[in-house]
Structures are given as C-alpha cells and as structure tokens.
Amino acid sequence: MKNFALIGYPLGHSLSPFIHRELFKIQGIEADYSLIEIAPENLESQFESLKTNRGFNVTIPHKVNIIPFLDELDERAALFGAVNTVKVDENGKTKGYNTDCSGFLRALEMADIPLEGRVLLCGSGGVARMFAFEAAIAGCELTIAVRENDLLFAKTIGAELNEKLGRSAKIMRLDEVQGKHDLIINGTPVGMFPNTDACVLKKEIIQRAGAVFDAVYNPGETLFIKFAKEAGVKYSNGLPMLVWQAAVAEEIWNSTVFSMEEIRPVLELTEKEL
Numbered sequence: 001m002k003n004f005a006l007i008g009y010p011l012g013h014s015l016s017p018f019i020h021r022e023l024f025k026i027q028g029i030e031a032d033y034s035l036i037e038i039a040p041e042n043l044e045s046q047f048e049s050l051k052t053n054r055g056f057n058v059t060i061p062h063k064v065n066i067i068p069f070l071d072e073l074d075e076r077a078a079l080f081g082a083v084n085t086v087k088v089d090e091n092g093k094t095k096g097y098n099t100d101c102s103g104f105l106r107a108l109e110m111a112d113i114p115l116e117g118r119v120l121l122c123g124s125g126g127v128a129r130m131f132a133f134e135a136a137i138a139g140c141e142l143t144i145a146v147r148e149n150d151l152l153f154a155k156t157i158g159a160e161l162n163e164k165l166g167r168s169a170k171i172m173r174l175d176e177v178q179g180k181h182d183l184i185i186n187g188t189p190v191g192m193f194p195n196t197d198a199c200v201l202k203k204e205i206i207q208r209a210g211a212v213f214d215a216v217y218n219p220g221e222t223l224f225i226k227f228a229k230e231a232g233v234k235y236s237n238g239l240p241m242l243v244w245q246a247a248v249a250e251e252i253w254n255s256t257v258f259s260m261e262e263i264r265p266v267l268e269l270t271e272k273e274l
Contacts, residue, residue: 002031003052004253008059011035016057018273019246022266027256040065051094055087055253057246058096063126070096079164080130085249097252100130103245104213110244110260111236113211116140117182120209122174122200124153127215128187132157135185136167143170145177145201177201182210189215191222199223207231217242218274239274243267 006016020033031054038046040061047069050056058066063082067073070086072095077083083096108115119140121131128144135142142161144154151171158169190200196219199206206212206227214224217238221229228235243266247258 002029002054002253003034004031005034005036005050005053005056006059007036007038007050007056007062009037009039009061011037011059015242015270015273016246019243019266019270020250022269023247023250023258026258026262026266027250027254029254038062044069050086051088051092053088055085055249057249058084058086067096070094072096074098076101080133082126082130084245085252087252097249098130099245099248099252100127100241101134102248103241103243104131104134106244106248107236107238107240108213110240110263111211111213111234113183113213113234113236115183117210118180119143120145120177120181120184121187122146122185122190123187123215124150124157125187128185129157129160131185131187131215132161132169133165136161136165136169140183142167143172143177143181145172145174148173174201177205180208180210181205184209184212186212186214186216186222186224191219191224192216193218196222199227203227207233209233211235214238215241220271220274239271240267243270 017033024031066083071093074097077096077098080098085097085099087095115138119135120143122145124146146154154171158171161167186200188200190198211234212228213236214222215238216222220237225235225237
C-alpha cells in the first residue's frame with residue numbers, strides 16, 4: 001500500500017482525498033490518501049515525517065515555505081516560486097512540482113479553448129499569478145484587470161513577467177475593461193458560494209469573448225459562466241482544473257498518464273460530491 005497526503009493549515013473539508021482515491025481506482029493502484037494539518041511553525045520539525053509518504057500535495061500556507069526543505073525543484077515550480085506537489089523517491093529525496101499550471105492547461109484543452117491572442121485576466125492573487133505566467137509563456141497579449149486596491153499586486157505580477165520572461169502586461173481597473181478578448185479568465189473568488197449573485201465583469205464584455213475560464217468551481221455555474229453560455233461562448237469552470245492538477249500529481253508520483261476519457265467520469269463524480 002502506497003501512502004500519499006495533503007498538507008496544509010487549516011484543511012477543513014477537502015475534495016482531494018475523494019478525487020485521488022477515484023484516480024487511484026482508475027490506475028489500479030492500491031494507495032491511501034490522508035489529510036495532515038501542519039501549523040506553519042511546525043513545518044520544519046514535521047518535514048522528515050512526511051517522507052514516509054511516496055508523495056504529498058501542498059496547500060496554503062505551505063506552498064512557498066516548503067521550498068527550502070526540498071532537494072530539488074521542477075522548472076515550473078522554480079519559475080512560480082510555489083509548490084503544490086512533492087515526490088519522494090526510494091532514497092527519500094524530495095522534488096517539488098507545480099501541477100496547478102498543468103491542471104489549468106489540460107482543463108483548457110478539455111474544453112477546446114486555445115490559450116492565445118488577446119487574454120483578459122481578472123485578479124492578482126496566487127492562482128491569477130499562475131494564469132498570468134502561463135498566458136505570457138504562450139505568447140498571449142495579456143491584460144490584467146483588478147479592483148482599485150489590488151492595482152499594486154497586479155503591477156507586481158507585471159514586473160515579474162518582465163523580469164523572468166521578458167513579457168509585458170497591460171494593467172487596468174475592472175471598470176475600465178472594454179473591447180473584445182479571445183479569452184477571459186476569472187482568477188478571483190467572485191461568484192463563489194455563498195456570494196453567487198456577484199460577477200466580476202459586465203455581462204456584455206463576457207458575451208463578446210471568444211471563450212471564458214472561471215477558476216471558481218462551487219457553484220458549477222457562476223453568473224460569469226451563465227452569461228457566457230447564454231451567448232454561446234465556449235466556457236470551462238474550475239472543476240476540471242481541480243481534478244487535472246490531482247491527476248498530474250499522480251502521473252508524477254506513479255509514472256502514469258491519464259487520458260481525457262478517463263478523467264470525464266471522475267469530473268462527474270466530483271461534481272456530485274460537491
């Protein structure tokens with residue numbers, strides 16, 4: 001029996017054990033997945049004990065703080081300066097990865113949404129930063145739109161893109177957004193349960209888009225997604241990204257590969273679990 005886990009603090013209710021157990025079933029792997037709460041001040045003292053697992057996922061507040069304890073970093077994890085997956089090899093060596101980015105790219109692929117052209121990203125938090133980097137890597141013409149009091153955070157992301165990738169991004173307030181975009185990404189929690197009557201952008205801007213991606217997965221249909229659907233705009237909510245980032249973690253741990261067809265039923269089951 002292989003052991004895997006999620007570390008974070010506090011963890012509360014997490015879909016991770018459910019998703020990973022479904023994915024283990026598909027691969028025919030006998031494994032257990034547990035939740036381990038580690039307070040920030042205890043990360044260093046408990047790190048060695050984590051190596052009894054074959055791998056583990058990392059969530060808030062440890063995604064950055066775990067890096068000094070790891071033996072090696074994958075290219076994307078190093079670029080983002082954040083780790084959400086750790087593999088432990090037979091010798092107890094640890095390597096950190098970021099599968100959030102892979103989850104995002106595979107979710108777009110599953111919805112047949114290209115990451116190209118004019119991309120509008122709403123938000124400047126951790127997940128929005130990752131979206132910004134992926135859009136820049138893909139060569140998109142990127143605009144980051146935020147609330148007035150988040151302009152400084154957006155400008156920091158813009159400066160990082162310039163420094164690390166030699167790419168630039170326009171920064172503006174959400175109420176200044178106009179025109180047509182090939183893809184609009186909601187990287188904010190706006191529209192998330194229980195504030196389901198909120199939308200990050202005006203309806204007409206969403207309905208002019210080529211496609212939309214919403215990081216929110218509860219509810220499955222936010223106003224943002226509803227407006228897109230009404231206009232026949234291609235869309236994806238955040239659930240495929242959540243499932244795919246878990247699937248890519250298992251690919252890393254177990255040297256396996258998941259197909260789109262294998263992931264679809266896991267998506268349906270996870271949606272019911274919500």
